[in-house]
Structures are given as structure tokens and as C-alpha cells.
Amino acid sequence: MKRRTLLLLAGLATPFVALVVIVAVSASRTEREIAGHAATVAALAAKASVIPVSPEAIAALPAPVQRYLAFAVPDLTVSNRVVRLEAEGMFRRPQTQGFAPTTAEQTIATRQPALMFAATTPILSVLWARAYDFFAEGRMEMRAKIASTLTVVDESATEALNRTSLRRWLLESPLYPVALLPGGPVRWEAMDDTHARAIVSGFGLDAALVATFRPDGSLASFDAEQDGDLTTPYHGSGEHAARDDYRPVSGMMIPHRFTIARAAGGKLFPFWTGRITTIAFE
DSSP states (O other), rough: HHHHHHHHHHHHHHHHHHHHHHHHHHHHHHHHHHHHHHHHHHHHHHHHHOOOOHHHHHHSSSSSHHHHHHHHOTTTTTOOSSEEEEHHHHHHHTTTTOEEEEEEEEESSSSOOOEEEEEEEETEEEEEEEEEEEEEEEEEEEEEETTTTEEEEEOOOHHHHHHHHHHHHTTTGGGGGGGTTTTSSEOOOOEEESSSEEEEEETTTEEEEEEEEEESSSSEEEEOOOOTTSSSSTTTTTTEEEEEEEEEETTEEEEEEEEEEEEEEEEEEEEEEEEHHHHHHH
């Protein structure tokens, strides 16, 4: 009887052990992909040129942008090419209503559009989703996997998605404000005393967002001028990003709290709200 019980337990345990091994191997492969993409972004960032910024170039910018750059990058000689950061907060998966605690890490080139974003979100009590967005040399890649194993989102480069990723780099740029200095891939168009249009160009593509500035010079939000498609199985860049809790980091003023949202029909639909927990420039 004892031997039969042991055999039964062994029979039940074998599929579970096999599943654990499959998940472990797949998770390891996924993390290697993410690390490889982050290394690609850092390598591209290292090659980017840093163009000196003249007072004349600053003076030619729209007035609210001048105030923002004086606030965010008071020392125009500050030099960095890549930023690595971690964040935590609450995330809502596409086409769902509920939010779940989420952690994320990013590696971003500050002088040219390239980024790697990866996040982990729990699902139910024992599962999780591991997702990443990778954009480099004008092409994007997007993956989401349940338990880092079962692929549920697998998007490759198209012109529309490449442009969305280019806009994503611009949307995140208050975290690395040297990207918004004159002479780089972003140009500014005047609107009024509290708004200006930022246009990022690269790889034969353009993407634009409207910046709203506070009286203290800080950038309050970036917003798209077109409605988003809320039916997609991914959030993409989102159409709205609000920033606050600015703090000094490496000679710059960096926002540490954020809300990222989809936008359509005059309404905002937040999907990622949280705070930066670590940030370092290289």
C-alpha cells in the first residue's frame, strides 16, 4: 500500500515538475531577450553625438520651452547618453478595468530615439505577465507572456507601430530632458504661453505631442492631438502623460510621479500610474 501511494504521488508530481522546468527555462530565455535589447539600446546611445547648445539656440525656442529648459536643465553642459530607471505603481492591462501592482524597468537612449521597457504584472494569485517594448533604429518589437512563457501579444515592426514607439520615446522624455534641447531629434513649435508642440523626427518618421507647462516652468503633461484606438490589444505609447514630483538628479530636474493614459472622445483612460524608484544617468 505504501509503495502504491508513493508511485501515485510520483505520478502526480512528475507533470508539475515538468511544468516548473518549462516555465523556468522560458523565463530565463525571456530575461535574456530583455537584457539583450537593453544592451542594444545602451550601445546605440554610446554612439550618439552630443551637440553643444548655444544661448542663441535656446533664445530661439518658444517662451514656455525656454522656461522649462531653464528649470529642467539649468546647466546646458550636462552630458549623458543613457538613462536606466525602475518604477512601481498600478497597471491596467488593455481592454480591462482593474488595476494590479506592477514593477517596470527601462533603458533609454537620451540623445536618439531608442528604448527598452519591461514590466511585470501579477495575474490571479500565482501567475504573472511579463511584457516588453523594444525600439531601436526605427523598428519596434512588443511581446507579452503569461508566466514569461505563454505569448499573448506578439507585435513586430509596422510603420504605424514604429511611429507609436517614436512617440513613446518623446512621451517619456521629461525623464531625460537633454533629449528636448535644441540640436537633437526634437524640434519645438510655438502655440501659446503655456503650451508648445514637440516634434520628434527619425528613421523617416515624425511624431508630435503638445506639452503643457506650469507657472514654475515644469512640464505638466504631454498630450497627443489625435484620439487613440482603444480597441488594440496593447496600449502603445498612450496619448497622455502627466508628470509631477520633480526632484534634482545629476544636475537636472526629473519628475518622479506619473500617470499614463489612453485618450479618446475627450476622455482620459489611465492605465499606468506610479512613481520612479531609482534612476541613473550614464
